[in-house]
Amino acid sequence: MIVLDGVSKTYRSLLGRRVQAVQEVSLGIAAGEVVGIAGPNGAGKSTLISLLLGFVAPTAGRVRIGGLPPRDFVERHGIAYVPELMALPPSWTVQDALRRLATLSGVRADRLRGEVDRVIDALAIGEHRDKRIKALSKGNYQRLGIAQALLLDSPVVIFDEPTHGLDPVWTLKFRDLVRALRRADRAIVIASHNLDELERLADRVVIVDQGRVQRVVTVRASDASERTPYRVRVATGAAAMCAHLAGATIAANGDVDVPAVDLATLNAGLAAAIADGALVASLAPRESQLERAFHSAVTVAP
Amino acid sequence: MTARLAAYARWQLVDYLLQRGILPLALVLLAAGAPRLALSHDAAILWSSPEGLAQSRMLFVQAVALFLPLGAFLATAHVLSGDRDRGYVRFYFSKPLSATRFYLQQYLVHGAAFVALFGLATVIWGAVTTHQSVHRAMEAAALTWLLVGGLGFFLGAALKPDGAVLAVVYLLASLTQGYVTVMRGAAVVWMRGIAAVTPPVLELDALRTSLYAGGPLDAHALAHVAGYGALTWVLGVVALQRLPLQR
Numbered sequence: 001m002i003v004l005d006g007v008s009k010t011y012r013s014l015l016g017r018r019v020q021a022v023q024e025v026s027l028g029i030a031a032g033e034v035v036g037i038a039g040p041n042g043a044g045k046s047t048l049i050s051l052l053l054g055f056v057a058p059t060a061g062r063v064r065i066g067g068l069p070p071r072d073f074v075e076r077h078g079i080a081y082v083p084e085l086m087a088l089p090p091s092w093t094v095q096d097a098l099r100r101l102a103t104l105s106g107v108r109a110d111r112l113r114g115e116v117d118r119v120i121d122a123l124a125i126g127e128h129r130d131k132r133i134k135a136l137s138k139g140n141y142q143r144l145g146i147a148q149a150l151l152l153d154s155p156v157v158i159f160d161e162p163t164h165g166l167d168p169v170w171t172l173k174f175r176d177l178v179r180a181l182r183r184a185d186r187a188i189v190i191a192s193h194n195l196d197e198l199e200r201l202a203d204r205v206v207i208v209d210q211g212r213v214q215r216v217v218t219v220r221a222s223d224a225s226e227r228t229p230y231r232v233r234v235a236t237g238a239a240a241m242c243a244h245l246a247g248a249t250i251a252a253n254g255d256v257d258v259p260a261v262d263l264a265t266l267n268a269g270l271a272a273a274i275a276d277g278a279l280v281a282s283l284a285p286r287e288s289q290l291e292r293a294f295h296s297a298v299t300v301a302p
Numbered sequence: 303m304t305a306r307l308a309a310y311a312r313w314q315l316v317d318y319l320l321q322r323g324i325l326p327l328a329l330v331l332l333a334a335g336a337p338r339l340a341l342s343h344d345a346a347i348l349w350s351s352p353e354g355l356a357q358s359r360m361l362f363v364q365a366v367a368l369f370l371p372l373g374a375f376l377a378t379a380h381v382l383s384g385d386r387d388r389g390y391v392r393f394y395f396s397k398p399l400s401a402t403r404f405y406l407q408q409y410l411v412h413g414a415a416f417v418a419l420f421g422l423a424t425v426i427w428g429a430v431t432t433h434q435s436v437h438r439a440m441e442a443a444a445l446t447w448l449l450v451g452g453l454g455f456f457l458g459a460a461l462k463p464d465g466a467v468l469a470v471v472y473l474l475a476s477l478t479q480g481y482v483t484v485m486r487g488a489a490v491v492w493m494r495g496i497a498a499v500t501p502p503v504l505e506l507d508a509l510r511t512s513l514y515a516g517g518p519l520d521a522h523a524l525a526h527v528a529g530y531g532a533l534t535w536v537l538g539v540v541a542l543q544r545l546p547l548q549r
Contacts, residue, residue: 053396055548075303078398087389103309104397152397 001156001187002029002052006061008211009047021047023211024061031155032184036198036205037191038290040298044211045191046084049160052189053079065156077156078105080149084160084191086141090134094125094144097133098151105152119147122177138165146174157181157188163197175200199290207297214297217290227260229286232270237278244276245269257286303399307407314411318377322412323419326373330423333365358432363514366439367507370446371472373420377412377447378454379465381405382542387462391547402542409455413447435516442510449501449527452534459541462549475500501534502526 009022022044029035037045050056051063054070065073073079088097098116107115120126123143128136136144142165149157159178163171178201181188192198198205199219207215232248233255234241242248245266247259258266270280287295382405385391395401420443424436453471457464478497482489483504489497505523512519 050548053392055392055395056546074396075398075400079396081392081396083389083392085389085392088393089388089390100310100313101393101397103313104306104394104399106306106398109309148393149396158396 001031001033001066002189003027003064004048004051004061005064007051007058007063008060009044009051009056010059021211022051022058025208025211025213026061027206027213027216029187029189031187032182033204034178034182034188034190034202036202037189037208038193038195038198038205038294039208039214043208043298045208046160047211048208049158049189049191052156052158053081073156078152078154080152080154080157082145082149082159082162084164086145088133088144090132092133093130094120094133094136095129097144098148101148102151107151115151119150122150123147139167139170142166143170146177155186157186159188159190159192161192162190163192163194171197195288195290195294199288205290205293207294209298215293217293219290225262226289227262228289228292229260230258230266230283231286232256232258232283233281235279235281237273237276240276240278241269241273244272303403306397306399307403310404311407311411314408315415318412318415319419322376323373323415326369326376327419327423329372330365330369330420331426333361333369355432359434359514361431362427362434363511366442366510366514370420370443370510371450371503373416373443374446374450375454375465375468375472377416378409378451378458379468380458381408381412382455382458383462383464386547386549395547401547402539405455405459405542406539409451413444413451416447416451417443434514438513438516442513445506445509445513445527448531449503449506449534452531452538453501456534456538456541459538460545471500472503475503479504501530 004025004027007022007025008020011019011021013019025044025048037048039045047056051058052065052070054063054072054074063070065079066077068076092100095116098119099112102112102115103109120129123146125140125143125147128140128144133141133144142162146159146162149159163174166174175197178188178190190198190201195205202219205217205219206213207217231251232241238250238254238256241256241258242250245256245258245261246269248269249257251257258269261269270283274280385394391401394404417440421436421440424434424439428434428436450468450472454464454468457467457471461467474496478493478500479502482494482497502523505520506527509519509523509527
């Protein structure tokens, strides 16, 4: 569905200064996939999205969506898109904004009201429908941004920092919404700083840094042989835990930090410690699979 | 896409009327209303006398010479570049739309509304002072739009500070063409060069004056103004198609 082939993008300032935002990115995204894009600030995520929407042209390489150059694809089908920076005229009301953007999305006049009501209901912004955009809170503005994207039934959906400004309730609801948008003939791209969110939603996560794809991580269920560091919260028996799990240490708050171990070693150690009287309150990986991949792929500034 | 854009035209019209059309209309009406109020006691007598008629026409021509370019400037400046600067293009052009067709329609709507508003202002002017030809006034407005609107469209597609550049270019054209007209053969070469490449605003003024007077139009001046205007519209389309939407 989406193909980036050796794509580079260099911006030039009026004074001739060059900034290489994206370098030799090659990537394919199939219909039916949800692909995350993660990376630190300035990594090139936004430029990649601008390239996908045809807002900027690549300096080298080529981008194709459904076999077409991005602008041709967008002009023919449109892309359901939530930008990172919400920017709609502040004097428009929520309802006007949605009616205008529904018209531009191709919603017929006789279905306009129904479609606008549908997305207003989906994002629960009914009580704000007559408010001007300038009066909206950040979270409600973001929900409006998501609502306008849902007006278009496109084979490509792009979310750029979609949960930015959303409260925890709507962050959770957004996950349901993405799951509902999943379709065999649709590619969904989500750019986010929130690795936990990407791990929950995406099939693959592309980690970009310094304009390059550093790693593509396939998100999958836990692998028994995979070695992962854990943190164990115990009510009693921290010392027993350390005695049965090699290399485990007691953290300042009393939790037990277990170094990277496979599941068999972890379970054997836990069983022995529990037999010695330890009471386990909770257990969690210290880093998710994606977080580990991210940290090893990305150059972190000191 | 045509149906989508046509359906959106009403929103573009509303935006023009509320944000850009009101000021020039109010100024024209103020220019008509002020002398009417000042002379309210003797107005009917004054405007029906030959002197009054001539005075009204002169006032009209002066008001128009100022407000027509101003109205055209307000209708064209910072339309396209404003959408780009504020990031609205990201919302518009993720929809199945051509930016070129969207903005050509927007400028067409602004131009049509500008001409219609000016016709309305002329009708009201006539009701308050003396009758002026509405269709000639609208033709003058259309001619102004063809040149100033086209230049604004091109500059908006190509540049960020399109409004400022448009104002500077218009002023530069007025000054250099005025200088060259006065100096004739004695004008310095580079000033003649600038006068030649800048939009023919003096010829536009002359055409407007001929229109109000009901006289024949200078075919050469008309061709120059129309040709220059048409060229800027074509350049605007090329700039929109070639330059990235996001800069």
